[in-house]
Every structure is written in structure tokens, then in C-alpha cells.
Amino acid sequence: MKSGLQQEQASGTAETKRNSFMCFWASSMDRIYNWRVAQSMIFGQPLIFDMSYEKDMSVREVTNAVRQIVLSESCNRRSVDPFHIHFCNFKDNSLYQKEFVKHYREAWGKLLITVTDQCYTEVFPKDKLIYLTADSPKVMKTFDHDKIYIVGSMVDKSIKPGLSLARAKRLGLETAALPLDKYLLWNTGAKNLTLDQMMHILLTLKDTGDWKKALEFVPKRKYCGFVSKPSLFGRTKPNFSTLPKEPPALRTFV
């Protein structure tokens, strides 16, 4: 029989083994993630974050935008087939940069992403670019693996509609909105999603092409269910096939 001290020592050893296994596991996973994201920098589909909105945001909004981009980068890094993230229009000594350095510290310079002060129109052919914006009159039908999507790195608490649409139009770029009305029974409220929600949706679309799966990342409070059969016109129509063919017999109440 083991004494109390022996039992304590045994459970201490088991705990140490578990901890070193977890450390080994975490560092192995980290290596796999880094390998995948490094591959994406050579072969992956680019995804652009447009960093030209600092002047349109309060300091608090920039802080929030950076927090959402950090979440986006982390979920991209952990995905099976990551995007090659580009931060375009990125200025040294900008508030964006200061916030990134606060989050990442010394890792900031080692991130496996492309950071440039150039505009995407100088880096990629214009006809490949699609600016995603909730205000676009054009609704996205399918995810195109050959296109390069742009997301506006913006958080607008006091919603400023049309900002990214205006920018895309000025640059003569194609635009697209997510097909939220086509698939979701939307409650009232703006259709602007956060940057990390956009990243989850785009990664899921890239991997599966399945809108229903992708739109699971829209917060549940924003909609009250999925449209049973998405309409071709992007509008929610009642499903008449589920209604009774004849009106129910009138009931008389005595």
C-alpha cells in the first residue's frame, strides 16, 4: 500500500508528464500552423485588409478594429488552408501599427503575413479584386477561389454607411455583399459584420463552399433562423408548400 507521501509524489509525476506532453503538443501544433501559413504565403489565396480607414475612426474604434484583426489572423493561422493575409495601405507609425505592436509585442515583426504601404491596386490586377461591403448592390453568389477579396479594416460604432463602397467605386473595383437576406431570416439591424466574423465566414466558404455552414458565424441575435429554401431573388418568401391546401374548418365556440 502507498503512503500519502508516495501517492502525492505519484500524482505529481503524472501531472508533470501531462504538462510536458501538453507543451510538446502545443509546440508541435504551432510548427504545423506555421508551416501551413508559410505555404499560404507562396501558394495561398490572398486576402486583403484595407488599412486606410484610420482617419474615419476614433481611437477606441481603431483599438477594436486591431483586436478583431488579431482574432482574424489567429483563426486564419489555425485553419487547414489559410489565406495569405495582406495588410495594404499600412503606414508606419500609424495608430494601427501602435495597437498591433501592443498586441503582438516582439512577434509583430515575425508574423507570416504581408504588410505594405502600397494600395492593393498597385499590387494586384484590378480585375481580380472584389471589395466586400454590406452596402454593395451586388450580392455574392459563390466564393471565387481565383479572386482576391478585400475587407475594410474598420469598426464603426456610429455606423457610417457606404464608406467602403465609396472607396471601392472611386478605385473602380467590383464590390459584393454577403447574401445574408438570401439565407437568413434577418431581424432588424445593420448587416455589417465584424472583421473576425468575416474571416470565419470566408475561411469556411473557401473550405466548403457551403453558405449555411459559413453563415453560422453570424451572431444568432441578428437573425431568427435560416430560410428553408433560399430564394433566387435574394428575398425571403413565405414557404407556401407548408401551408394547408384548404382552409381549416371553422370552429364554432359556444
Ligand SMILES: C[S@@+](CC[C@H](N)C(=O)[O-])C[C@H]1O[C@@H](n2cnc3c(N)ncnc32)[C@H](O)[C@@H]1O
Ligand atoms: C464593420 S464593417 C464596416 C462598415 C462600414 N460602414 C463600411 O463602409 O463598410 C467592416 C468591413 O467588413 C466587411 N463586411 C462587413 N459586413 C459585410 C457584409 N454583410 N457583406 C460584405 N462585407 C461585409 C466589409 O469589408 C467592411 O468594410
